[in-house]
Amino acid sequence: AQTVTQSQPEMSVQEAETVTLSCTYDTSESDYYLFWYKQPPSRQMILVIRQEAYKQQNATENRFSVNFQKAAKSFSLKISDSQLGDAAMYFCAYRSINNDMRFGAGTRLTVKP
Amino acid sequence: KAGVTQTPRYLIKTRGQQVTLSCSPISGHRSVSWYQQTPGQGLQFLFEYFSETQRNKGNFPGRFSGRQFSNSRSEMNVSTLELGDSALYLCASSLGQGFHEQYFGPGTRLTVT
Numbered sequence: 158a159q160t161v162t163q164s165q166p167e168m169s170v171q172e173a174e175t176v177t178l179s180c181t182y183d184t185s186e187s188d189y190y191l192f193w194y195k196q197p198p199s200r201q202m203i204l205v206i207r208q209e210a211y212k213q214q215n216a217t218e219n220r221f222s223v224n225f226q227k228a229a230k231s232f233s234l235k236i237s238d239s240q241l242g243d244a245a246m247y248f249c250a251y252r253s254i255n256n257d258m259r260f261g262a263g264t265r266l267t268v269k270p
Numbered sequence: 271k272a273g274v275t276q277t278p279r280y281l282i283k284t285r286g287q288q289v290t291l292s293c294s295p296i297s298g299h300r301s302v303s304w305y306q307q308t309p310g311q312g313l314q315f316l317f318e319y320f321s322e323t324q325r326n327k328g329n330f331p332g333r334f335s336g337r338q339f340s341n342s343r344s345e346m347n348v349s350t351l352e353l354g355d356s357a358l359y360l361c362a363s364s365l366g367q368g369f370h371e372q373y374f375g376p377g378t379r380l381t382v383t
Contacts, residue, residue: 192371202360202374248313256326258303258372260313 161251163261170239171269178234178264180249191232192250208232244268274363274375282381288349291378295342295363302344303372304336307358319344320366356382
């Protein structure tokens with residue numbers, strides 16, 4: 158079974174600075190999708206960014222970008238120019254070809270003004 | 271476009287009772303997935319429905335069941351409630367099966383006393 162590991166339960170960043178959240182996963186499949194979701198204190202999960210495993214180019218969405226290392230099974234999220242509104246729980250997720258969806262335990266990000 | 275809606279938002283039940291939660295997906299989305307979120311276990315996949323058929327199921331007891339209607343709305347039912355069923359239940363919809371990203375609802379907070 159696929160597992161997703163987020164080794165940082167909590168992270169802190171100063172406003173306007175950059176932070177990187179780590180995620181590793183275990184799979185024997187070659188084709189899959191990876192996602193980062195954000196869950197603010199209001200609890201609504203929001204998709205931040207997604208990466209197709211067959212694409213070598215790292216996905217980017219405005220201030221959010223990923224570093225996808227397929228061989229290392231690593232999928233980190235970089236948040237540039239951090240804003241107070243970025244404070245949330247961040248979940249890394251893996252979706253397999255048979256639609257199995259697995260989430261990591263989450264990383265709580267605090268943004269300091 | 272309206273987002274994923276879930277009703278009720280909060281629910282208090284006693285042990286042994288049963289409960290039904292409802293989820294209305296984004297218009298045009300045909301796939302609905304359900305997740306249980308608890309502080310101890312994190313986000314765990316319950317099941318996924320597509321075209322009124324359960325396509326994938328997580329590792330939960332048979333007390334947890336669901337269904338999907340022809341308009342893609344979905345319900346999940348938990349019978350013989352246990353204290354450990356207290357959780358936030360999240361519903362997510364997507365266009366279809368495969369590698370589509372999921373959009374989450376605000377969740378239903380179930381408390382079992």
